[in-house]
Amino acid sequence: MKKQVVKTLVYDSITGEVLNTIEFEKDIVEKKEYIVYKKHHSFAKTFSYMIPEYSTNMYLGYFFRLIHRLEKYTNAIIVKKGDSIEIATRDNIIEYLSISEGTFKKFIAESRKIGAIASTRVSSIVGYFINPAFAYNGSGISETLFRMFERDANFISSLTRESISDFKDKTGSDFMEFIKINFPAIYELKFK
Numbered sequence: 001m002k003k004q005v006v007k008t009l010v011y012d013s014i015t016g017e018v019l020n021t022i023e024f025e026k027d028i029v030e031k032k033e034y035i036v037y038k039k040h041h042s043f044a045k046t047f048s049y050m051i052p053e054y055s056t057n058m059y060l061g062y063f064f065r066l067i068h069r070l071e072k073y074t075n076a077i078i079v080k081k082g083d084s085i086e087i088a089t090r091d092n093i094i095e096y097l098s099i100s101e102g103t104f105k106k107f108i109a110e111s112r113k114i115g116a117i118a119s120t121r122v123s124s125i126v127g128y129f130i131n132p133a134f135a136y137n138g139s140g141i142s143e144t145l146f147r148m149f150e151r152d153a154n155f156i157s158s159l160t161r162e163s164i165s166d167f168k169d170k171t172g173s174d175f176m177e178f179i180k181i182n183f184p185a186i187y188e189l190k191f192k
Contacts, residue, residue: 050154052116052134059107062097063116063134069096070130070137075145077128087127115152133158143171150175156183157190164191 054060069088071078079088079096088096094104108128111117119128132141133154146167149155156179167175180187 050134050158052111052114052131054110054114054116059110062099062107063111063130065097066093066117066128067130067135070135072138073140073145074142075130075132075136076122077130087122087125089125093128115149115154118148120148131155143167150178151182153183153186157186161191 052060052063054063066077069077069079071085071087077088077093078085079092090101090104094101097104099107108117108119112119116131116134117128118131119126121127129145129148130136131149131152131154132145133149133152159179164175164179167173176187176191179191
């Protein structure tokens with residue numbers, strides 16, 4: 001498998017000062033395995049028009065900090081351990097955000113409720129994934145990520161005709177029909 005050198009800037013979230021640059025090698029994943037989501041983006045991208053509506057700015061701040069830990073194409077929140085990258089556990093996120101377990105539980109519960117973050121078991125751990133309607137890393141997304149948020153109105157409204165067509169080509173599923181039945185208002189406004 002091909003390798004890619006990845007550079008990450010570590011900066012002070014208050015002053016914006018660059019504190020450190022981290023370089024590591026990562027396997028390059030072939031794009032053909034992913035559903036086209038947006039073209040010409042190979043970096044974590046957030047959208048000014050699509051911000052999750054948290055009850056407190058503190059939770060929104062946690063969300064934006066986690067965006068800097070997104071794995072390309074899967075939107076998994078990750079952590080670097082030595083020379084490897086792993087899906088972040090609850091404890092990794094608690095440590096990274098410097099919050100208590102109770103605050104973490106409340107933050108994740110609200111994140112799930114508003115559709116900003118989903119979680120699922122990955123091997124023996126629970127992994128956390130950011131809804132690509134709010135932010136994503138890469139130019140495509142995995143089918144697993146697509147399925148994880150397929151019932152979220154924010155995600156559905158962020159899709160393009162191209163991404164829906166690509167999903168059908170790769171999976172055989174007619175997602176446009178799913179949208180027409182389950183999200184008729186979005187279908188009428190955006191896809192009809």
